Amino acid sequence: MPTIELDGVSHAYDNRRVLDDVSVTLTEHRIGVVGANGSGKSTLARLLNGLVHPSSGSVRVDGLDPVTQGREVRRLVGFCFTDPDAQIVMPTVAEDLAFGLRRHRLSREETAERVEEWLGFAGLAAHRDHPAHLLSGGQKQLLALAAVLITRPEIVVMDEPTTLLDLANARRVAERVAGLPQQVVLVTHQLDLLAPFDRVLVVDRGHVVADAAPAEAVSTYRQLMEGR
Amino acid sequence: MRTTLGLYRPGTSVLHRLPAGAKLATLVVAGVVSIFLRTPWSVGGALVVTLALYAAAGLGPLVLWRQVRPLLWLLVVLAAFHLLVSGWQRAVVVVGVILVLVLLAALVTLTTRTTELVDVVVRVARPLRRIGVDPERVGLLLGLGIRSVPVVVGLAGEVREAQLARGLGSSPRAFAVPLLVRTLRHADRLGDALAARGVDD
Numbered sequence: 001m002p003t004i005e006l007d008g009v010s011h012a013y014d015n016r017r018v019l020d021d022v023s024v025t026l027t028e029h030r031i032g033v034v035g036a037n038g039s040g041k042s043t044l045a046r047l048l049n050g051l052v053h054p055s056s057g058s059v060r061v062d063g064l065d066p067v068t069q070g071r072e073v074r075r076l077v078g079f080c081f082t083d084p085d086a087q088i089v090m091p092t093v094a095e096d097l098a099f100g101l102r103r104h105r106l107s108r109e110e111t112a113e114r115v116e117e118w119l120g121f122a123g124l125a126a127h128r129d130h131p132a133h134l135l136s137g138g139q140k141q142l143l144a145l146a147a148v149l150i151t152r153p154e155i156v157v158m159d160e161p162t163t164l165l166d167l168a169n170a171r172r173v174a175e176r177v178a179g180l181p182q183q184v185v186l187v188t189h190q191l192d193l194l195a196p197f198d199r200v201l202v203v204d205r206g207h208v209v210a211d212a213a214p215a216e217a218v219s220t221y222r223q224l225m226e227g228r
Numbered sequence: 229m230r231t232t233l234g235l236y237r238p239g240t241s242v243l244h245r246l247p248a249g250a251k252l253a254t255l256v257v258a259g260v261v262s263i264f265l266r267t268p269w270s271v272g273g274a275l276v277v278t279l280a281l282y283a284a285a286g287l288g289p290l291v292l293w294r295q296v297r298p299l300l301w302l303l304v305v306l307a308a309f310h311l312l313v314s315g316w317q318r319a320v321v322v323v324g325v326i327l328v329l330v331l332l333a334a335l336v337t338l339t340t341r342t343t344e345l346v347d348v349v350v351r352v353a354r355p356l357r358r359i360g361v362d363p364e365r366v367g368l369l370l371g372l373g374i375r376s377v378p379v380v381v382g383l384a385g386e387v388r389e390a391q392l393a394r395g396l397g398s399s400p401r402a403f404a405v406p407l408l409v410r411t412l413r414h415a416d417r418l419g420d421a422l423a424a425r426g427v428d429d
Binding site (some may be wrong): 071074075078079081083085086087088089092095098099100102103125128129131132133148149151191216 | 236238294300342343354364367368371372374375378379382414417418420421422423426427
């Protein structure tokens with residue numbers, strides 16, 4: 001698995017510090033991140049593909065700096081957001097999948113082949129020419145995930161991908177995520193999704209306050225929230 | 229609120245199989261020719277041809293109506309204005325020409341995949357690279373423009389529902405401000421998603 005290193009990373013929006021001197025090295029296959037709203041966990045995720053730059057400290061993803069080597073990092077790191085509607089760029093399902101491959105300069109046949117493969121992954125083969133905005137929430141999130149995976153990233157960062165979904169759809173997305181060979185960094189409020197993970201970070205007020213196996217980290221997080 | 233306004237509808241008609249470039253070029257020619265339509269009869273003829281093209285593409289009256297419906301108020305206001313100012317013949321010509329051009333433009337997007345349209349625009353914009361224009365970005369603008377229609381219609385529906393739920397009646401301000409805010413917020417998130425997908429690289 002690639003190594004993700006955060007060394008003394010802080011980040012502030014205007015004068016509001018949301019991450020404060022965070023240092024972690026992530027090498028596991030499945031890494032979970034939990035925390036209250038506004039705790040800094042989404043900012044931490046966004047640092048990993050250069051959507052956000054650290055105010056101080058450094059980030060390295062497989063040895064690459066997302067600030068100066070953004071293009072290379074984004075080829076390595078796929079990012080899946082909470083709201084699939086904001087991720088779908090093209091009007092129809094198959095076109096949205098193909099969109100991510102435009103910058104890869106693949107042949108028409110290779111693009112079509114990959115689109116077929118990932119339509120199957122998302123269970124959307126029968127919807128290839130359907131308007132993407134008419135899909136259900138779960139189907140949209142699976143499309144968004146497939147649109148990320150079609151470019152074959154080595155790391156997948158997901159920022160609360162199941163927050164807007166019902167239980168059945170959240171389970172569908174979780175099942176697909178569970179089967180991914182890539183390194184996965186999952187930011188979530190759904191603690192049960194983290195049970196099979198290798199490592200979970202608890203972020204609170206800009207600090208990593210727990211870094212442990214899922215059961216222990218989740219227990220720490222629950223205690224933290226009950227005390228508020 | 230969900231709309232399929234102007235979105236590609238799969239099919240096997242001659243119009244579906246025509247190259248996207250040919251359809252776009254024809255649309256441009258139609259726009260130029262429309263300047264010379266000066267009588268109700270000529271506009272009527274253009275409308276008949278347009279309706280025949282819809283039929284040839286296998287697109288029924290319901291699809292046609294969906295393209296016209298959002299324009300209805302504009303057409304009514306324009307018709308009323310020209311009836312008062314320049315007579316019924318001018319009113320028919322102005323409203324008819326707009327109707328024909330909008331229907332033809334919708335016919336292009338209804339029978340052509342957005343990717344094919346984007347490819348044509350990227351090809352056409354390629355010479356502009358010399359003056360610093362990125363052709364891929366021009367193509368992306370077109371794709372996003374088409375994609376944004378249902379998004380903004382959906383946001384407008386949500387705002388309208390929230391407005392009714394809060395008993396704000398039909399206040400234009402209570403509708404326009406939140407719609408603008410939501411649209412900008414969507415644009416912001418879309419920008420992040422595009423950056424994450426390496427569009428800016």
